[in-house]
Amino acid sequence: MISRTEARVLWFCATVALFYLLFPVVVVMTVSFSSSKFLDFPPPGYSLQWYRALLDEGWLSSYWITFQVGTLTALFSTLVGVPAAFALARYDFPFRRSFEALLLAAIIVPPIIKAISLYLFFAPIGLANTVLGLVLGHTVTGVPYVVINLLATLKGYDRDLERAAQAHGATPLQAIRTVTLPVLAPSVLVGAVFAFLQSAQELLVALFLLGTVEKPLAVRMWEGVRISLSPTIAAASGTLVVLALAALAVVALALRSRRRAPA
């Protein structure tokens, strides 16, 4: 049991920590609805002028690029990550630990190193300043998310379901497609959402691989923040808060359906 004093100390510490964590987010959201021309907090009144400014200043093209890159990254990461997760969950093979370490490295190696090494490699072969180049760069980081999220589910999955399907005349591939994949779909979706989210928020690879010709959202925000602290950035931030909440909702729903699935 948790004692009263213990509970009080913990709640006090947690309240301070959560205030520190959440207050800045609340500030950005509030400022984005400000009627002032400046970054007053608390704002003197409320309006949607900064969201309108997003439309007027042509931010939509940035959202579109980020959506394209993020969606393709999620797709590529899934196509590469799902088979890799199957290999890790179901087979024993030499270099297995090395392969896991490679996936770990893909997440841990700092973005600046990925950015300049990919730039050096892509520039001579014409992949720098292309959407495809950036998608490949973001897929490197996206794949581990797909693998990690799928691996836990795959290991807990009862293979007898698949064997039962085969006993009833399904080919191995048919069994995987009609029985296993639907059970795994929520976990794959969660991995894909992570892959999309990391792509949408990644700055340095985007800056080096596409930043000079197109402005993905992160690049556009970065340049905006460096030049002025205009509240338009707050409005763009507001849309990203919504994106994070939406991703969280998708993941929560997927996890709920995963718990209900016969695993």
Place this chain on the structure above:
Amino acid sequence: MTGRREERWIVFALLLPALVLYGACFIWPTGVLLSRSVTEAGELSLVNYRELLETPLYLGVIWTTLRISVVTTVVCLVIGYPVAMLMERAGPRARILLLLAVTVPYWLDYIVRTYSWMVLLGRYGFVNQVLMWLGLVDVPYSHLSSELAVLVGTIQVMLPLMILALFAAMTRIDRTLMDAAAAHGASAWRAFRTVYLPLSMPGVIAGALLTFVNTVGFYITPALLGGPRQTMISQSIETLAAKLFDWPMAATVSVVLLVISLAILVVFNRFFGLERLAGGDR
């Protein structure tokens, strides 16, 4: 049942897309970068490394980076531990609320979180208003471009990662052990110190390694909240590559960063392996 040979082909086919992607877009480019650091005019040479060691600027940047990373890790641990502990010990409803409060900022763009600190810490920002109202400051001045600003922003960005790593390990602790300690007459503090804290060590180590490695390579927040004296390794690589076009030195400083990151990776992989990242680190 499938034969050994056939199985090997299946594994190969399953891993092929990943191997092609990582070979072409991760290992090879990193190799190209490494090669740029050890060549000078097409010949093998360590001249770049000598320049690195002989330039106080680079050594200063490395020192700043390590210092900020250590402080960030320690403070995140101290602030995050009680939050994670409360999360683990709270009832299901409170736990979901706390998880939500940690996960939402965790998934929010770094630039957004840093931007809000720029708004708060600026000369006419909220922090100064409060300080002036309290009478602690007479003339408003900007708190930006300082090491304190970098730390305040970076710790806030890294805190959710630490909390989630701690929480993941704490959920594995058998709750009855604390009750057993209490039943045998241990005070709450003693039970915590002798039972709970040692059992939560895997989370402490995992959280510390992840926080440290993320901070060492961090770019966005230090670049926005710090001044020239808070330049960290990632910033200095970016400047060398994008502004000075000094690719050999950019590559050489990158190798330093890569070695630090991979050293931590090796330790993490030994202790925990890939699956401990579940829930996602970015």
